[in-house]
Amino acid sequence: MSFQGFLSLQSMSATCGFLFFAFTLLFSFFSFLVFVSRMKPWCNCDVCKSYLTVSWLNKFPNLCDWYTHLLRKSPTGTIHVHVLENTITSNPVNVEYILKTNFQNYPKGKPFSVILGDLLGRGIFNVDGESWKLQRKMASLELGSVAIRTNAMELVNEEIHARLIPFIMGSVTHDELNDSVCVLDLQDILRRFSFDNICKFSFGLDPGCLLPNLPVSNLADAFDLASKLSAERAMNASPFIWKLKRLLNVGSERKLREAINVVNDVANEMIKQRIEMGFNTRNDLLSRFTGSINDDVYLRDIVVSFLLAGRDTIASGLTGFFMLLSKSPEVEELIREEAGRVVGPGQEFPSFEQIREMHYLNAAIHESMRLFPPIQFDSKFATEDDVLPDGTFVRKGSRVTYHPYAMGRMENIWGPDCLEFRPERWLRDGVFVPACPFKYPVFQAGVRVCLGKDLALMEMKSVVLALVRRFDIRVVQSGQEPRFEPGLTATLRGGLPVRVRVCERK
Template sequence: MALLLGHAAATVAALFCIIYFFHRRLSCRYPLLTDYPILGMLPEVLCNLWRIHDFATEVLKQKGGTGDFTGPWFTNMNYLFTSDPLNVRHVMSTSFHNYVKGPVFRDIFEAFGEGLAAADSEAWKYNRDLIHYLLKQKNFEGFLEKTVHKKVQSSLLPVLDHVHQQGSVVDLQDLFNRFTFDNICYIVLGHDPNCLSVDFPEVEIEKAFNEAGETIFHRHVVPKCVWKLQKWLHIGQEKKMTEACKTLDEFIYACIASKRKNLSKCIEKNETEETSDVDLLTTLMREGKEKGEEYDDIFLRDTVFNFFVAGRDAVTSALTWFFWLVATNPLVEAKILEEMKEKIGSNEKAMDVLSVEEVKKLVYLHGAICESLRLFPPIPFERKEALKSDLLPSGHGVNPSTVILFFLYSMGRSEEIWGEDCMEFKPERWISEKGGIVYVPSYKFVAFNTGPRTCLGKDVSFIQIKMVATAILHKYRLQVVEGYVAKPNLSIVLLIKDGLKVTIKKREM
C-alpha cells in the first residue's frame, strides 16, 4: 500500500512539474535566454554577472530589443527586458498612469524609504512638487554656484596639486566621490564633512552609500527568498545593507535633530530673515512650519536620502566616465580646451573656476558630457510594474504586475537609435550645423529619465559637471595608468570597478 502511495505521489509530482514546465513555455513567448528546468534563465545571468551590462546589451540586440526573462521556478522573478525607445516612451509617458514603481520596488529599494524615487501616485506628486519648489528658489542657483566654486578652489585643486607634486597615482573616482559628498552635504545639510583633503580620510557614511547601492543591485539578481533569508540571518550582502542603513540613518537623523534645534533658536530670537546661503533641509523645514504642516523626521530622512543619491552618486558617475573618455580621446580634449580659450579667454586667474553663465556658453563641452552620459548613464537600468494588461509598441503583451526593466546602458549602444557609430565617443553628434545643441527626445536619451518622472536636478547636475570639468582640464592633463581598462561595477549606479587610476600632469600654458 505504502509503495503504491509512493508511486502515486511521484506520478502526481512528475505530472505537476510537466504541466508547470509547459505553462512557463506558453507564458514566456519571447525568451531571451535558455529556460532551464527549475533554475529558469538565472544560470546564464550568473555566469555573465561580471559583465552583465554588456551581456544584456548583446542579448537584447539578438532578440530585437525586447524579450522575457524568467527566474527559478516559484520565485516570481519574471521580467520583461527592453531597450526599445518606443516602449520606453509608452511606459514612461503615453501610459504613465498604468505603470508604477510598486511595492516590490519599495521592498528592494527600502533604503530610499517613501522618498521621490520610490513613491507612486499622490505621494510621488507631492514629493515632486515639493522638490521642484526647493530647486526653483530664486537664490538656489547662486548658492549652488558658490558652494561648487568654493569646494573646487579650496579642496579639489589643492588635492590635485598635492598629487602632482608627490608624483603619485590617484583614484579619480574616489576623489570625485569625496568632492560630490562634501558638496551635497553642504547643499542639503549646510555641513561640510571635508572628505576631500590631502590625507584622504575614511568616512564611514560615504562608504555606507556605496554598500547600499551594491546590495540593491544584488537583490535584482538573486531570488527574493534568498536575500530575505540572508537579511533574517544577518549574513552576506544583506549584513552590509543593514549596517549601511544604520550608519546612514544615524547620520541623517542627527543632522535633522541639529537643524530642528537651530531653527527653534532662530524662531525664538525672531531671526527669520532669509539669506542666499540656506541649505535645502533648512528651507524644507521652514516651508513646513510656514504651511502649518511640520514634516516628521521620517519624511525628512527619506527626502534627504533621495537628494544624496541623486546629487552625489549620479554626479560622481558622470564625472568619472567623462574623464575616462576624455583622457583616452585626446582630440576631444583638445577641442574642449580650444572652445574654453575661444569663448572664455586665457586669463589664468579667471579660468580657475568658471561661473554658471560662463559654462553655459560651452557647447562642445555640453556635447561631450551628453555623449559620455549616453554611453555610461549613471543609472544603467530603470524598472516599472504594470497595473493593468497592456500591449507595448513592440507587440509584446504585458500582464498585470509584469515588471519591465529598461536597459539604458543598452539603449546608448543601439545602432537603431544612434547609428552605426554608436560605440564611438563623438561629441559632434550633439552639435548642429549652426553650432547649437541638437535636440534628442528624452525617450531615446534617458540619462535623466523621461516623461513626468524626468529628473528635476538635470540642470543642477550639468552645472556641477561643467564647473568641475573646466577647472581640472584648464590646469591639468590626466593620464590613465598604462594598461588600465575601465569596467562597470555591479551596482544600481554605474561606477568604474576598482576606480579610475590616473597620474596628474600640469598643463603647459
Template sequence: MAPQLSSIAASSGLCLLSVLAIALLAVTIYILGVVASFAAFCIREFVVSAKDRPPLIGTMFRMLKNFDRLFDDHVEYALAHRTSRLVFPGHSEILTSDPQVIEHVLKTSFGKYIKGGFKTEAMKDLFGDGIFATDGEKWRHQRKLASHEFSTKVLRDFSSGVFRINAAKLAEKISSAAANRTTIDMQGLLMKATMDSIFKVGFGFELNTLFGLDESSIQFSEAFDEANSLVYHRYLDIFWQLKRLLNVGSEAKLKRSIQIIDNFVMHLIHQKREQLKNERDCKAREDILSRFILESKRDPETMNDHYLRDIVLNFLIAGKDTTANTLSWFFYMLCKNPLVQDKVAHEIIELLEWDKEDNNIENFAARLTEGAIEKMHYLHAAISETLRLYPAVPVDGKLADEDDVLPNGYRVIKGDGMNYMIYAMGRMTYLWGQDAEEFRPERWLVNGVFQLESPYKFVCFNAGPRICLGKEFAYRQMKIMAATLVHFFRFKLADESKEPTYKIMFTLHMDKGLHLYAHPRSA
C-alpha cells in the same frame, strides 16, 4: 551536582539542535516552494505563452549566469530583439531598447505603470518613502515640493557657489599628486568631492571627506556606498527576505550600514532644526534640508524627521553617485581621446579669455558663472556623449499595474516588469548610426551649438512626468568640475592596457577605480 549539570548541558544541546532543525526545515520548505512556483510559471510561459507576447529569451538564470557583465548582456538582448522577455519567479521581465515603447510606458500610458511592490520593498530600507521608491500621493507631494525648490534662484546660486568651491579643492588635491608625479584614483576623489558638494547643498553642513578630516563623516560615506550596492543585489537574490529575517550574510551587513546612515542623518536633522530656531541669517536657509524643514511647519505630521531623512537621502544618491560616476567615465574617455581633451581645454580658455600663465585655481573657478558655462557647447556635448555610452543609471524600469498593449503590438500582463536598457541603447546602430560605439561629441553639435535628443532615445535623465528635476543641476556641477580640472591638468591613464569594468549597482560605478596621472597643463 555533576550529573545535573550534564543533564542541563544535554538538554540545552538538544534544544539548540531542535531550533536548528526547525530553521533548516523552514528554509527547505521555502526553497522548495520557490522552485515549485518558478517551475510551474516557466512551464506556463514556455509552453502556453501566446504569440503576441515579447520574444522569450530565457529565465532569470541567464541573467544570473553573467551577472557581473549584466549591462553588456543587455547589449546582446537589444541586438537580437528591440523588445524581449525573461522569466522570473511568478512574473516576466520585459526588456526594451525601443524609444516608442519607452515613450508609451513613461508618458502616454504613465498611469498604467508604477514602481511596484517588489521594487519599493527592496529599496525601502535605504530609500524609505523618498521620491525614487514611491508612487501615488507621496511621489506627487515630493515632486511638487522638489520642483518648486529646484526652480528657485536661491538654491541655484547657492549650489553653484558650493560646486565652484569644491572644484577648486579637488584641483588643489590633484595638483599635489601632479607635483609628486604620483597616480590618483580619479573616481575615488570625485566620489568624495561630489559627496561634499551634495551634502553641503542638501544638508547645509561641511562633510569634507575629500581631506578626510572627520571620522564619522568618512564612516557615513562608506556605509552609504556599501548600502547602495547591497540594496541593488536584492533584485537578483531570491532569498534576501529570508536572509533579512535571519539577519545573516549581506542583509546583516546592510542592516549595520543603514544604522550608521540613520544615526548620522537624524543627528543632522535635529541639529538643523535647532539651528533654524536660533539662526536669523538667511544664509542658514539656503540648503535643501532647511527649505524642507521650513515647509514642514505647514504639515508637521506628514513631514516628520523620518520623512525628511528619506527625502534628503534620495536627493543625495541622485546627486552624488550619478555625477561622480559620469565624470569618471568622462575623464576615462578624455584619456582615450586626447584630441577631445584638448578641444575641451581650448574651448574653456577661449570663452573665459583666461591668461594661460595665471595658475590661481580659486580665481579661475570663480569665473565659471552660469552664463559662462552655458556657452561651453563642446564640453556639454562631451559630457552628453559620455552619458550616451556610459549612462549614470544603466537600466531603469517600472511595473505594469494593469494589462496593456505596447506600440509594437506586444501584450503586457499585469505584474510584468518593464525595463528600458539605457546602457545598451547607446550602442545600438539603429538608434545612433553606424558609429554608435565611437566616442564623438560632434554628433551633438549643429554649427557648434548643442542640440537636444529625444528623452525617449537618450533616457539618461528619465522622461515623462518622472523626468529628473535635477538635470540642469547635474550638468552645472559636472561642467564646473570638468572645466576646472581640464583647464589646469592634462590627464593620462596610469595603465593604457587596462580596460575599466563596471560594478553592478544602481549607478554605473567603475570597479577598482580610475587610476590616472595628472600633468600640469601649463607644462
C-alpha cells in the same frame, strides 16, 4: 503542583515545541516550493539558463553588456528574462509609452519600493501616487529657485577651488624626467568631491571627505555598502531569498541592516544639528523642506534620496567622462579651445551664462553619458496587463525595464558609429541640439524626468572645465574593458587609476 501535573505540563510543552518545529519546517518547505516555482527552473531557454548559471560571464564583462548583446539581436529591441519576470527594452517607442503615454500603468511599484525601502524609505525615488506628487512639487519649487541655484553654483566652485584643485596639485610629484605627474584613483576623488558638495547642499553641513588626508567617512562608506547590497536584492531570482536572509538577519542582509543603521544615525544627527543651528536665511534643502515637514523620519528619507541622486550620479557621470576623454585628446583640446574663447585665461570662476555658451563642452558631456550613463537601467512594474507598441505582452505585476546603457550602443538609434565617443553628433552648426529624451533617457523622461538635471549638468561642466584647463588626465590601463560593481549607479570595480600631469595651458 503535583508531580503528575508537572509531567503533564512538560509533555504539553514538548508537544507545543514539536508542533512549532513541524509548522516551521512545513512553512519553510512550502516557501521553498514557492521559490522554486517562481524561478521556473523548467524554462530551458538560453537566456534563463545563462542567467541562472552566470555563464554569460564567459563572454561579457558586465551584466549590462550581456543585456546589450541580447537587445541588439532582438528584432524589436525587447527581451524577456522569464526567471526574473522582467521585460527589458531598448526600443525608444516603448520607452515613451512606459514613461509618458501610459505612465499610470507603470509606477515604481511595490516590489521596487520593498527592495529599496530599508534604504530610501518614503523618499521621492521610492514612492508613487500622492507622496511622490507632493515631494516632486516641493522639489520643483526649491530646485527652480534662483537662491538655490546660486547657492549650488557657489558651493561647487568653493569645493573645486578650495579642495579639488589643491588636492590634485598637492599630490603631484616630480619623476626622473622632471615632469609634474601623479597617479591617483580619480573615481574615489570625484566621489569624495560630490559627497562633500551634496551634503553641504542638502544638509548645510560639511563632511570634509576631500580634505588633504582623505578621511574615512562612516556615512559615505555605509551609504556605498547599503546601495550595493540593496541593488543586489533585485538580482535575486526570487525575493524570497533576501527576505529570508533579512528575517534571519544573516549574510548580506545583516550587513545591509548595519550599514543602514549607520546612515540613519548620521543622517538623524545631521538633522538634529541643523534644527539646533536654526534655519533663518539658509539655502540648503533640509532647511527649506523643514518648513513644510515636521516628520524627522520623512525628512531623513527625502534627504537620503537627494544624497543618492547628487552624489553617486555626479561622480559616476564624471568618471565615465574622464575615462573616455583619456582616449580622445582631440576632444580635450577642443574643450580647452572653447574654454579659452569663452572664459579667457585669467578668469577662475566661469559664470553660469558662460557655461551655457560652451556648446562643445555640453555635447561632450552628453555624449559621455550616452555611452556610460550613471544609471544604467530603470525598472517599473505593470499594474495591469498591457501590450507595448512593439507587440510585447506585459503581464500584470511583472517588471518592465528600459535600458539607457544598451540604448546608447544601438546602431538603429545612433548610427553605425554608435560605439565611438563623438561629441559632434550633438551639434548643428556649432550649436548644441538635445536628442529626443526617449532615445536618450539618461535623465529619465516624461512625467518623472529628473528635476535636478540642470544643476547636475552645471556641476559636471564646472568640474570638467577646472580640471581640463589645468591637467592632462590619462587612465593608467586604458586598454582594459570597464567592469562595474553591483549598485544603484554605475561604479567601476577597482576605481579609475589615472596619471595626472600639470598642464601649462589654462
